[in-house]
Amino acid sequence: MQQAAKLMQGNQAIAEGALYAGAGFFAGYPITPSSEIAEECSRRLPLAGGTYMQMEDEIASIGAVIGASLGGTKAFTATSGPGFSLMQENLGLAVMAEVPCVIVNVQRSGPSTGLATKPAQSDVMQIRWGRHGDQSIIALSPASVQxxxxxxxxxxxxxxxxxxxxxxxxxxxxxxxxxxxLLPEAGEIPLVERKKPLGDPAGYKPFQPDEDGIAPLAAYGSPYVFHVTSSMHGPDGFSNNSPANAAWRVEQLHRKLERYQAEIALTKEFDTSDLDVLLISFGATTRAARAAARLARQEGIKAGVLQLVTLWPFPEREVRALAGRVQRIIVPEMNYSGQVAGEVRRVLGSGADIRQVNKYNGEIITPREILRAIKGDVDK
Amino acid sequence: MKQRFEVILAGSGGQGLVLSGILLGEAAILEGKNVVQTQSYGIASRGGFSQAEVIIDREEIIFQQVQSPDVVLVLTREAMEKYSLLAASVPVFYDTTLLDRQAGENFYGFPFTAMASELGHAGTANMIALGVISALTGLVKPENLAKAIDRRFSAEAARRNREALWLGVGMAGKERDNGGI
Incomplete structure (x- = not known):
């Protein structure tokens, strides 16, 4: 990183990250608190040879993103809760048709349009389960602008x-x-490009995985002509309603992520070398958790933080590894029911001492609030 | 020199408080510091309580919100009510054009808005305030604020805002001469 530090906003950094990754297409409908991503892309993408499309709504936005990706372009959209709800149906299509794309959901306080300018972390389960049908999905959650x-x-x-x-x-x-x-130099972070088919276009099967579990994806407009449908389809992309095929497809959608779970489940640890109390956090709340752990240590309590950088698939192994070493686990999150705390319970079973710190009024969880739970004053 | 500053800029939407926070942050980065700038506002684009927070530190800034402010600027009655009961060691700068005189020793009133109107650019009250605050508290050097202004604005707007900034710095000098801070 050679450039001098700049003051940068998170949303701008998200747009910057998309450009760095080589994104060539954004379609979206601006919504607080994600609008700066669209704003930045409307200026920057065309200058980088890409396309910015302002759509009539979020349903159309993700439809355009899926189309652009099938056309061979790295494509993405950005929204918040109300728009993310509208995207669910087509997001299911992207899962079913195995279309690479990125959807930014800048979470705000709900339900419905809720508190448009206030934060929340209450879409964790919607992100995982918001679509009908069996499926898996990857979700990542940042805690800083970098x-x-x-x-x-x-x-x-x-x-x-x-x-x-x-x-x-x-x-x-x-x-x-x-x-x-700090903006990394070009090439400093390796970029991945989708696997393209080789060989005779006539024999191309768009949903037939290779040895690595991933099927190569051709681009529309190339000699590899292929069919995409939201309905159940076979390796060749055409309708196939046989039970054997349906089971194979559903398993394939799950197994390709299960196989790479260790690569996908990203976490960070803070102050975990000696540990009595473990804070499990994600997103911006990680910062309050880290500050709380430091306050606790000043009072002689060995507290540390496991940040779930990857939310889905859930980093089960990483949670288990640290949980085995502590007496108490605290999960602070900006939602009512403890969406991540519930997952932690699922992974660790009912024997573990798992406590929650929840805030759902649009205000931010403070280090002091977490410290109270560390010291045992809050029990939910 | 103090290692860490926590700053609150409070008023209403449209007064340029978030922009002031950004400029403060950019000036601090020019001085090699770490910065976190956040804001809190409602759904209205003009009016309604609005607040920018800036933390400047030589160390990593972990929790992103101000917990005990070192410097406060208030530009509305609502903001003054929120911050009128701080410890006497925390300077609270306020706009005497918009607010009644405050009695406490830690209150520093300046006619930011009236001065901006005299300059012919009512919208630059925030820059005058930044000039006063930077000069009196040492948060950042005024010349680095001027640099941040030059980088952000086109030539004419930069000139107007710099003029307002230095007017504020000059006001601060008079305050200091009177033994004010």
């Missing part, structure tokens, strides 16, 4: 490598925050 950039690049790399949609699950805090930012 991570907004890095994880956007990572999101494109995962999308391209595994031929899947990837969600960048940011929140209003990290998206609107400005911090020192």
């Amino acid at each position: 991570e907004c950039f890095e994880l956007m690049v990572q999101a494109f790399n995962f999308a391209e490598k595994y031929r899947v949609p990837v969600i960048l699950a940011a929140d209003e805090i990290v998206a609107h925050m400005r911090e020192n930012f």
